[in-house]
Amino acid sequence: MSEKPTYEALEQRIQELEHKAVNHKQMEKALSDSETQKKAILDASVDSIRLVDNEMKIIWANKIIETQLGKDRKKIIGNYCYNAYTGRNEPCPNCPTEKRQTRIFHYL
Numbered sequence: 001m002s003e004k005p006t007y008e009a010l011e012q013r014i015q016e017l018e019h020k021a022v023n024h025k026q027m028e029k030a031l032s033d034s035e036t037q038k039k040a041i042l043d044a045s046v047d048s049i050r051l052v053d054n055e056m057k058i059i060w061a062n063k064i065i066e067t068q069l070g071k072d073r074k075k076i077i078g079n080y081c082y083n084a085y086t087g088r089n090e091p092c093p094n095c096p097t098e099k100r101q102t103r104i105f106h107y108l
Helices: 007-044 064-069 081-086
Strands: 049-052 058-061 105-107
Touching: 049 064
Parallel strands: none
Antiparallel strands: 049 058, 049 105
């Protein structure tokens, strides 16, 4: 059977946890600020930028795509890029997205 911790040990542990909680909140804020900044930069671009997964489904798109497609980007996210852009049911011939082995950001 283990001994009960002392009051001092418990107090020290509480302080450690409070310190970790403060650090965690600061890191969450920094990440949120960074995401907001990234989104603002990409949304301000005049180029259409989309993030496509390995199945060619759109998982993120910048603001200009709404103008180009005449659709709210929330409605195109989750759709296959070839369907969202051209209404096709299969990838376009010579698709630049399909040619890329790593599909990170695709700039048009």
